[in-house]
Amino acid sequence: MRVFLDTNIVVSGVITPNGSPGRILHALRERRFELVSCVELAEEIVSVFGRPKIRQRYPHAVEALEQILALLLSETSMVVCQAGPLPTISDPADAVLLARAAAGGADYFVSGDKSDLLALDMYQNIKIVSAVQFLEILGENPVS
Numbered sequence: 001m002r003v004f005l006d007t008n009i010v011v012s013g014v015i016t017p018n019g020s021p022g023r024i025l026h027a028l029r030e031r032r033f034e035l036v037s038c039v040e041l042a043e044e045i046v047s048v049f050g051r052p053k054i055r056q057r058y059p060h061a062v063e064a065l066e067q068i069l070a071l072l073l074s075e076t077s078m079v080v081c082q083a084g085p086l087p088t089i090s091d092p093a094d095a096v097l098l099a100r101a102a103a104g105g106a107d108y109f110v111s112g113d114k115s116d117l118l119a120l121d122m123y124q125n126i127k128i129v130s131a132v133q134f135l136e137i138l139g140e141n142p143v144s
Contacts, residue, residue: 004101006111036104
């Protein structure tokens with residue numbers, strides 16, 4: 001199964017490794033699914049962790065971030081091109097990520113964005129799910 005993880009899932013997983021997003025990152029390390037990613041996602045993750053408030057509040061996350069970025073850039077199907085028009089949603093950055101997921105043939109797009117992405121439910125052939133829903137798909141008992 002091919003999966004695209006939204007920025008908020010990766011960031012939350014790095015910050016809180018025992019929560020649902022963290023357990024998804026653990027499943028990724030175990031290669032329980034194939035990750036579809038793109039340069040824009042890596043750039044957005046680096047931008048979030050570059051914020052002074054985040055760096056000060058979560059200094060332990062820097063090492064974990066480096067490991068996740070290495071995984072994102074080496075063990076994934078990186079999508080460079082964009083297929084078709086961007087979806088119509090309020091956040092242009094999310095629209096780009098969703099278009100990249102579609103171009104990469106993702107089966108699932110995992111996000112914590114309830115107002116925009118999760119409200120879509122589907123985009124092209126991609127099922128948009130929460131971290132808890134994705135853990136259930138993996139056959140795990142989710143942690144809230």
